[in-house]
Amino acid sequence: MQQQKTCPVVVIGGGPAGLTAAYELQKRSRRHTPKVYEASNMVGGISRTETNNGYRFDIGGHRFFTKVKEVEAMWHEVLKDDFITVPRLSRIYYREKFFDYPLKLFNALVNIGPYESMRILLSYFKWQVLPYRKEESFEQWVINRFGGRLYMHFFRSYTQKVWGINPKDIRADWAAQRIKNLSLFKAVWNAISGANDTASLIEEFQYPRLGPGMMWEKTQRIVEEQGGEVHLRSEVVRVNREGNRVTSIEVKHWHEDGREPVVERVEGEHFINSMALRELIYAFDPPPPPEVVEAASKLRYRDFLIVTLVLDHADPFKDNWIYIHSPEVKVGRIQNFRAWSKEMLPDQNTASIGMEYFCQKGDGLWNMSDEDLRTLASQELEQLDLAKASDVIGAAIIRQPKAYPVYDGEYRQALDVLEEWLVSLENFQTVGRNGLHRYNNQDHSMLSAMYAARNILGEKNDVWNVNVERSYHEEFEVDKKPAAQVKTALAAE
Structure with a gap:
């Protein structure tokens, strides 16, 4: 095992969160030199852009829109003129028909027919009179706002397909995070009144001309040009600690030619993690307390x-x-x-x-x-x-x-246990979608990483509770024409 001299900041993971942390450190401090370790052969995580025979494609679509000013500033600092503006069009295919998305109320009602439309409205009023008193599940949260019939049509089947579990077993806080401030009544009122209480923010969006991976490939180059390091095919297999202080990581470097991997120990003063929490907890040496390990095993x-x-x-x-x-x-x-x-x-x-x-x-x-x-x-x-x-x-x-x-019935209690233990570590922070086990978008992951970098420089930000305004998530939008739009609980970025 090779021994390496101390690196001021070690970053685990080369996705949006990890690279943002490295970029933010270099932007704010010349004395902190980040080293980023990414297990795969590309940067960008699920925001990368793959290539095959000259065709570039996303791992799912990634629009660039945000109300977080510092995130938007970084996008443009990095990509400059490489953004294009894209008109947005998306639809839902259901019952052999196409529905506008976000759902336009009258388009949806015409497509689904007058008889079923009436049943949807009656169902909505029923659940307004007799709602679930406790909203513990995704299903209960949605039915209270849209009624049972609309839930059945536009929430249940797709949610089951995306998550592979019954929507009854998904926690209500996932719905509240992704589709808050929605109701059928609000959609109907805006359709009648022509009100527009939320600007239509994403009728068009910005997009890197060569895909989202372009953003992270260029961020990697900037980090390296400023003296940082980004190592690909470098899997973090152990996180060493002494008490409540992390001292080093052990990295397995994989070779393209199939040679035996080399294991390297990398020491650091500060550590920022974006790898999945479950695997992170399993990687600690010595292991965390048994209840922490047990909590990690419950994350899905x-x-x-x-x-x-x-x-x-x-x-x-x-x-x-x-x-x-x-x-x-x-x-x-x-x-x-x-x-x-x-x-x-x-x-x-x-x-x-x-x-x-x-x-x-x-x-x-x-x-x-x-x-x-x-x-x-x-x-x-x-x-x-x-x-x-x-x-x-x-x-x-x-x-x-x-x-x-996954936001199942066990995740919240397990996550509370993990958070309590992880925040007790003096020089270790975890960020990003998998690092926080939170279904957030790219900009939210980036903001958590920015806060972690600033904490190293003396600030006191709570990365576990990054307060991102959610209105840009298409929660409820109305065209200037009197046609209400309702967002369903669909997988996004």
Whole structure:
């Protein structure tokens, strides 16, 4: 084992949170030199942009919109003129029809028919008179605001597809975080009155012209140009501590040519983590108290894979993406990457279509061969009448473990135990989506990392309770025309 001299700040993970922490440190202090260790061969985490035969594609779509000024400032400091403005169009496919998304009330009611529309309204009034007194589950939270019928149509099936568990077993605080301040009454009132109490913030959005990975690839270069280090294929396998102070990490460096990995010990004064909490706790040496280890074992994650199909013609549909609620197919969301940026494609006479599947590592979908996944995705694209399977001329498959932290019945109590122990460490902070086990967007992850970096420089920020204004999450938006829009609980960035 090689011995390395002390590094002032060690950063675990090269996703948006880890790289933001490194960038923020260098921006605010010349004396702190970060070293970033990323287990995969690319920076960006689930915000990276993969490439296959010249076609660039996201691991899910990532719009760049925020009300957090310092996050927006960093985006533009890094990318400068490499942002483009993209008109936003997305829809929901349900019952062989397309519904505008965010849901426009009258469009949804026309599509679903007058009889069922009346049942939706009656159901809403019923639940306003006799609501659940305690909102413990996602299902209870949504029904109290939309009624049982609308929940059944636009929340239950898709939520089950995304998370793989009954919505009754998802905690209400996930719904409150992602879709707060919504109700059917508010949508109806705005549709009647033409009121617009929330600006339509994302009818268009900014996007790096070569995909979100462009942001993090350039951040990596800036960190390295300023004297920092970013190590890829470098898996943190142990976090060494003495009492309540972390002293070093042990990193397993993997070689592209298949040679035996080299293990290196890296010492530091401060440590910022963005790897998944469960694996982090397991990596501590000596281990945390038994109740902390037990709490970590209760955290669960939802995995994800994308089958990107290349078609022999451009733009089979005009949307940036489509949510697929229909239970007849396994695909959950479909991206049209040319509608995000034409520069994502080397040939403008083709299409690059991302078929996204939510799954668990080791299940039937995850273990399917690449060829079988290509066949499945091609057949489902045809089944949805978006393109023919015979139009497919190429494919690339990416499997992404731990894409989404799960908010099940055990997570909150377990997370409280982990937080209490982790904040007792003097020189160690954890940030980001998996580092906080919080289903937040890219900008929220970045802000938590900025706060951690500033804490090293003497501030007293609570990274566990970053207060991000949620109105930009499309919670409730109304066009200037009198057509209300309602956001359903769909997987986002």
